[in-house]
Amino acid sequence: MAKHPTPLLDQLESGPWPSFVSDLKALAEHRAQTASKIEYQIPVEVVEDIMGLLELSYKDGTTHWKHGGIVGVFGYGGGVIGRYCDQPEKFPGVAHFHTMRVAQPGGKFYKTEYLRQLCDLWDFRGSGITNMHGSTGDIIFLGTTTPQLEEIFYELTHKLNQDLGGSGSNLRTPSDCIGQARCEWACYDTQDLCYQLTMDYQDELHRPAFPYKMKFKFDGCPNGCVASIARADFSFIGTWRDDIKIDQEAVQAYIGGELKPNAGEHSGRDWGKFDIQKEVIRLCPTQCMWMEGKKLMIDNKECNRCMHCLNVMPRALRIGDDRGLSILVGAKAPILDGAQMGSLLVPFIKAEPPYEEIKEIIEKIWDWWMEEGKNRERLGELIKRQGFQKLLEVSGIQPDPRHVKEPRSNPYIFWKEEEVEGGWTRDINEFRKHHLR
Amino acid sequence: MAFISSGYDPKEPMKDRITDIGPRKYDEFYPPIIAKNKGKWLYHEYVKPGVFYHVAESGDKVYTVRVGGARIMTTLLIREICEIADKHCGGYVRWTTRNNIEFMVDDEKKVEPLIRDLESRKFKAGSYKFPVGGTGAGITNIVHTQGWIHCHTPATDASGPVKATMDVLFEDFKNNRLPAKLRVSLACCLNMCGAVHCSDIAILGYHRKPPMIDHEYLDKMCEIPLAIAACPTAAIKPAKVEVGGQKVNSVAINYERCMFCGNCYTMCPALPLSDKEGDGIVIMAGGKVSNRISPPKFSKVVVAFIPNEPPRWPQTTAVIKKIVEVYAANARKYERLGEWAERIGWERFFEKCELPFTHHLIDDFRDPAYYTWRQTTQFKF
Numbered sequence: 106m107a108k109h110p111t112p113l114l115d116q117l118e119s120g121p122w123p124s125f126v127s128d129l130k131a132l133a134e135h136r137a138q139t140a141s142k143i144e145y146q147i148p149v150e151v152v153e154d155i156m157g158l159l160e161l162s163y164k165d166g167t168t169h170w171k172h173g174g175i176v177g178v179f180g181y182g183g184g185v186i187g188r189y190c191d192q193p194e195k196f197p198g199v200a201h202f203h204t205m206r207v208a209q210p211g212g213k214f215y216k217t218e219y220l221r222q223l224c225d226l227w228d229f230r231g232s233g234i235t236n237m238h239g240s241t242g243d244i245i246f247l248g249t250t251t252p253q254l255e256e257i258f259y260e261l262t263h264k265l266n267q268d269l270g271g272s273g274s275n276l277r278t279p280s281d282c283i284g285q286a287r288c289e290w291a292c293y294d295t296q297d298l299c300y301q302l303t304m305d306y307q308d309e310l311h312r313p314a315f316p317y318k319m320k321f322k323f324d325g326c327p328n329g330c331v332a333s334i335a336r337a338d339f340s341f342i343g344t345w346r347d348d349i350k351i352d353q354e355a356v357q358a359y360i361g362g363e364l365k366p367n368a369g370e371h372s373g374r375d376w377g378k379f380d381i382q383k384e385v386i387r388l389c390p391t392q393c394m395w396m397e398g399k400k401l402m403i404d405n406k407e408c409n410r411c412m413h414c415l416n417v418m419p420r421a422l423r424i425g426d427d428r429g430l431s432i433l434v435g436a437k438a439p440i441l442d443g444a445q446m447g448s449l450l451v452p453f454i455k456a457e458p459p460y461e462e463i464k465e466i467i468e469k470i471w472d473w474w475m476e477e478g479k480n481r482e483r484l485g486e487l488i489k490r491q492g493f494q495k496l497l498e499v500s501g502i503q504p505d506p507r508h509v510k511e512p513r514s515n516p517y518i519f520w521k522e523e524e525v526e527g528g529w530t531r532d533i534n535e536f537r538k539h540h541l542r
Numbered sequence: 543m544a545f546i547s548s549g550y551d552p553k554e555p556m557k558d559r560i561t562d563i564g565p566r567k568y569d570e571f572y573p574p575i576i577a578k579n580k581g582k583w584l585y586h587e588y589v590k591p592g593v594f595y596h597v598a599e600s601g602d603k604v605y606t607v608r609v610g611g612a613r614i615m616t617t618l619l620i621r622e623i624c625e626i627a628d629k630h631c632g633g634y635v636r637w638t639t640r641n642n643i644e645f646m647v648d649d650e651k652k653v654e655p656l657i658r659d660l661e662s663r664k665f666k667a668g669s670y671k672f673p674v675g676g677t678g679a680g681i682t683n684i685v686h687t688q689g690w691i692h693c694h695t696p697a698t699d700a701s702g703p704v705k706a707t708m709d710v711l712f713e714d715f716k717n718n719r720l721p722a723k724l725r726v727s728l729a730c731c732l733n734m735c736g737a738v739h740c741s742d743i744a745i746l747g748y749h750r751k752p753p754m755i756d757h758e759y760l761d762k763m764c765e766i767p768l769a770i771a772a773c774p775t776a777a778i779k780p781a782k783v784e785v786g787g788q789k790v791n792s793v794a795i796n797y798e799r800c801m802f803c804g805n806c807y808t809m810c811p812a813l814p815l816s817d818k819e820g821d822g823i824v825i826m827a828g829g830k831v832s833n834r835i836s837p838p839k840f841s842k843v844v845v846a847f848i849p850n851e852p853p854r855w856p857q858t859t860a861v862i863k864k865i866v867e868v869y870a871a872n873a874r875k876y877e878r879l880g881e882w883a884e885r886i887g888w889e890r891f892f893e894k895c896e897l898p899f900t901h902h903l904i905d906d907f908r909d910p911a912y913y914t915w916r917q918t919t920q921f922k923f
Contacts, residue, residue, distance in 0.1 A: 113853040117702055118667035120709030125612040125701045127665035132616035144543050152616075155691065162690035162699065163852040166818030170694040172811035179555040188692060204692065211568030213637040214576070217624035219566065220635075224617035224624075230548075233617040237637055240687060240735045247614070247692055252545070259550035262560035270565075278565075282639070285581040286572060287596055287604065287646075294581070296568040307562035327833035331639050334838050335831045336737035367876075369588035370678030373719030376875050388876060390835055413835050413876070420585045438734030441774040441805055443910060444840055446740070481772070 107133070108150055109157030113164065129156055132233050143229070147198075147250050151232045154198030155248065158190060176203055176251055178258040182313040184269030185254055201250040202232070205257060206243040206270035208278050208303070211296030212286050213238065222265055230257050241320070242280030243270035269311070274481075276309040279321035282330040290415065291325030292343025292428040293456035299323045301460055302467075315471075316478035316487075326424070327412050333436070333447070338484040339467060340433045340447045341456070345425035348405040349414070355421035356381075356401045366417050385414050429455045432466065434496070435485025445485040448493065450500065452507045466500055473499040494519075573634035575604045575648045591718050592674035593653065605653050606646050609660055609672035610683045610708070610715060613641045614691065614701050619671065622663070626672075630656040640683045640725075642676050673715065679722055681714040681866070686728035687735040689747075695804050696730035697747030697821040698850050704728055706854040707745065710863050721873040721882070724866065725830070732803050742879040743862055744826035744841045751820035752800040753813035757783045761791040764810035772809040775799045801907070823848045823858050827865060828880030839880045844892070846902035861897070868894050887922050 107130075117126045133152035140149045148154070158169050174187025186204040193200035207223070223244065227233055232248035239245040249257065261267045270278035279302055282288070284295030302321060303310065309319070322333030325343040333340030358364040359379055365372070366379045381401070386394045393407035394414065401421070403414075415422045432454065433447030454462060470484070473495075478487050488496050497504055506512075522529050551557055569577060579598035586596040595605045611619075623643060627635040630652060636644045645656055660672040676682035684707060687693065689700025707726065714720060727738035730747040738744035760766070770778045770793065777799035783792045793813075802820075807813045825848065829841030844865075848857045865879070872894065873882035883891040892899045905911035 114702075116853040117705050118665070118669065120705070121670055121673065121712045122705055122708035122715075123610060123612045123671055123673065124665055124667060124669040124705060125614040126705075127667045127669060128612065128614070128616050128619050131666065132618050135618055144546055146543060146546060149543075159691050159699075163702070166821060166850050166852070167816045168690050168694060168696050170692065172694050172807070172814075180559070180561060188694070202692070208565035210566045210571050213639075214568060214571040214573075215635055215637075216571050217627050217633045217635065219571065220620055220624050224620050228617050235615050235617065235620065236613050236688075237611070237615045237620065237641065237643075238613075240685065240737065242639075255550050255552065255555070256548040259548040262563060263549065263558075265566075266563065267566060268561070268563045280639070283636075285583070286568075286576050287583060287606075289583040289585055289596070291581075300565070300568055304564045307564055310564075311562060329831045329833065329838070332737065332740065332831040334833075335740035335829075365587070367679070368586055368594070370723075371718055371875065372588065372590065372678070373680065373717040384875065388835055411833050411835055416834060417876075419587075423584075438729075438732075438737050438739055440733050440803060443907060444739040446838055446840070480768075 107156075108153040109160060111156050111160040114156060114160050126156070129234070136233065145228075146230045146253055146256070147232065147248075149198075151198040151202075151248060152234065154196040155202070155232065155234065158192065158196045158199055161192065161195075170202075174203075176254060178254055178269070181269065181311045183272040183275040183311060186272055188248075199248065202248040203251065203254065205231075205246040205249065205254070206239065206241075206272055206278065207246060207261065208268050208270040209238055209242050209244050209280070211281050211300050212283050213242075214286070219265070226257065226260050226265070230260070241270070241277050243278045268307075271310045274313040274315045274317050275311065275319070276306050276315070277318055277320045278310070279303050279323065280331055281323040282325050284323070284325040288325060289419065290328065290343075290412070290424055292345055292424055293325065293341075293430050295323040295325045295341075295343070297458065298341065298456055298460060298463070301458065302464070305464065309471075314475065316474060317481045317483050319471075319484070327410055328416070334433055335436055335446060336438065337436050337447065338434060340436060341430045341463075342433065343428065343430050343456075344410055344453065345428045346453055347425035347427040349403055349408065349425060350423040351401055351403065352421050352423075353400055356418065357399060359418050359421055364418075364420055368416075368419050385417050388413055429453050432463070434470065435483070435488045437483045437485045441481075442486055442489065445489070448485075448488070449508060450496065450502060452505065466502075469500050470496070492519075571634065573604075573632060573646055573648075575602055576646070578602065579604070588678055588718075589653075591680060591716055592677055593657065594677060595650075602648070603650070604646050604648055605650060606644050607653065607656055607660065607674055608638070608642050608644050608676050609674050610670075610676050611641060611643050611672065612701065612705070613686060622671070626656075626659060630659065638683075640676075640685050642683050643672070673712075675716040678718040679720045680716070680718045681711050681720070681724050681726060683715075684708060684726045684728055684745075685736050685738075687730045689730040693730060695733060695807060695816075697749045697816065698730050698745075698823055699852065700728055700730045702853055703745060703823070703855045703858060706856075707859050707862055710859040711866065714866065720866075720870050721875050722878050724869070724879060726862070733808070739826070739840055740829040740831045740838055741841050742827065742830060743865060744829065745858060745862070746824040746826060747821065748824045748847070749802040749804055749815045749817070749821050750847065751815060751817045752777075752795055752797045752802065753804075753807055753815040755792060755795065756812035756814070757790060757792040758785045760793065760810065760812035763812045766791060766793060769793060769806050769810035769813065772805045774803065774805065775801055778806060818850075822850050823855070825858070825861055825865075828883045830878050830880055834878075835876065836878075836881055841880075842888070843903055844895070844897055846900060865895050889922055
């Protein structure tokens with residue numbers, strides 16, 4: 106018999122999609138059954154109480170979590186988010202229900218042995234409820250009590266060789282796409298760059314020194330599977346600057362129908378015979394492709410690497426060999442001044458260990474943001490407030506037409522005095538000699 | 543329950559302390575076939591929705607079976623995933639950015655037994671534990687935030703509306719009939735931990751009532767200047783208020799200027815704004831993050847408000863289903879939802895999707911608003 110009836114949540118058990126309610130119920134039952142055998146370090150009824158509390162929110166149409174709460178592990182300013190329920194008497198099992206962010210491995214690859222160690226730890230010292238994964242990328246441990254925080258951190262670091270992730274005004278846990286591990290389009294090793302920067306910036310990740318949050322995300326190509334361009338203060342997007350490699354026989358195989366376009370991703374409908382003119386050449390945003398007889402031609406200098414033709418014909422077209430990445434900066438969600446997409450700062454940079462050139466750019470911009478950024482001002486907002494020119498100035502990057510979609514349509518240029526011949530100091534009396542009052 | 547120490551000594555927190563070790567290194571967890579062929583993949587192909595293989599220069603072929611899963615996941619289910627990965631995949635498994643789980647095998651013969659095993663597993667009440675799908679020109683898992691289960695600022699739940707929406711869209715998780723991929727995301731408030739603002743369809747929790755002011759406690763709980771500075775529209779000013787015969791320092795709010803963003807509440811717990819009638823869902827559409835054909839786009843608000851309707855949010859899911867169906871019927875091959883809407887014009891989008899157009903959908907927030915109005919005589923009747 107469940108501790109709290111949950112008639113509303115129960116309705117989320119039907120339907121085909123995996124039901125988190127069914128999953129939670131199974132865990133609640135499991136904890137109750139094993140309570141006599143395991144010395145659970147937080148209340149056994151934690152799962153029943155979280156369901157009871159969620160049911161109450163479903164009834165009330167509002168949350169029942171108090172605002173914040175400063176808890177953490179000694180010496181870190183992030184990685185733990187304090188959470189207290191506003192109905193602790195009814196739901197004592199979730200009176201404290203803190204989140205711990207556990208830094209995820211690159212590409213979110215796991216060995217089961219490690220996952221089981223995480224489960225053992227979290228069953229014993231926490232709720233057994235996780236997010237796989239949180240939005241930033243971390244493994245989320247959802248719900249434990251204050252006394253367990255140090256214990257969990259101790260076991261993570263001593264037994265699992267594993268650290269916490271970032272939260273608050275820190276570098277947030279960087280995250281990456283699957284990259285070269287299993288993708289032919291990855292233009293650099295997203296997992297290696299992500300890991301190296303994560304390790305090099307551990308201090309920034311654990312000890313808040315920034316005006317606000319700072320996110321790094323690593324996309325191997327312009328397809329953007331980790332959405333870095335929409336949500337990272339620094340987005341690192343793989344690209345190349347030489348020629349797309351063409352296998353003309355494979356092109357013919359697509360035209361002839363032996364190969365399925367878009368790697369077979371459109372199998373649910375009959376779209377008719379593949380038409381390279383209609384499906385590739387005419388959809389090319391720069392119109393830089395054409396057929397010469399049976400040969401597909403690409404004017405690579407005019408290509409903007411949108412990926413469409415490669416996506417449609419992965420066996421015929423491959424990314425170039427002169428590979429690196431573009432850096433875009435300042436993306437963020439709407440809070441406060443509206444959403445921003447990342448703006449292109451570095452069109453091309455090589456991505457090779459130890460990545461010193463990339464780090465140099467990051468650190469110059471951090472210095473500026475830490476000096477000039479207001480409390481809770483994201484990098485993108487600072488760029489808007491002080492101007493893209495300022496960003497170029499602090500990062501030592503030369504202006505380039507690639508930095509803009511179009512040049513400005515107003516002439517209100519903030520000329521600098523040193524740019525104007527003779528400077529701004531003039532003699533009004535000299536002027537009046539030739540121009541009477 | 544007796545407290546069992548991990549070895550940590552609270553009297554000497556620095557003793558043997560290990561810090562700054564970061565995550566486990568990525569290549570510790572690569573399956574052997576991935577470790578061997580990293581950076582040397584040639585191409586990939588989809589066998590059917592949720593099932594694909596990659597071919598390496600070495601001739602190796604890795605098959606991947608992708609399954610959906612709830613982002614909230616218990617250790618019980620993770621242990622079951624481990625059991626499956628041990629049985630079929632040599633003890634390796636991975637998650638995707640969109641909360642899917644991928645099981646990889648190095649031999650075609652291992653694929654069907656793996657799929658059968660995955661699809662045979664159901665929760666007691668009948669839902670799939672591991673539905674295969676989520677690839678290609680269809681709808682994959684919804685990325686989302688915490689919602690009522692663990693957040694202090696949400697305007698809606700997350701896991702509930704996601705479950706309800708995925709039930710309604712389930713066929714498109716398992717099918718590739720759409721013109722292109724369609725990404726659905728949910729954020730339970732404007733903070734958008736989930737960054738839904740560039741999704742084909744975004745479900746966004748939104749508050750519609752200004753904060754209440756807990757005058758008696760405000761000065762004790764908050765830094766008043768921070769609360770004032772937090773407001774993007776300068777709607778908050780300091781005020782002296784009488785509470786129980788005593789003058790206290792507090793704030794006053796100009797309700798006409800409030801856009802319900804909740805940023806003041808983030809800075810000051812004495813300004814709660816959540817409310818059963820006030821809170822609900824905004825539907826946004828037409829965003830994308832990929833650079834394919836057209837540049838990345840923001841999602842646009844297409845429905846200003848739908849009330850919260852737990853447990854299954856029927857109006858929200860009906861609007862989403864309608865948009866998906868109209869898109870499926872009208873867009874061209876490879877055309878993302880936003881590209882289709884721009885080609886036919888947003889006036890046609892609202893007509894075809896049978897969505898009312900109200901004043902709420904016209905931007906009036908600062909300079910960018912102007913650039914969304916129509917400065918041309920090119921429009922459709």
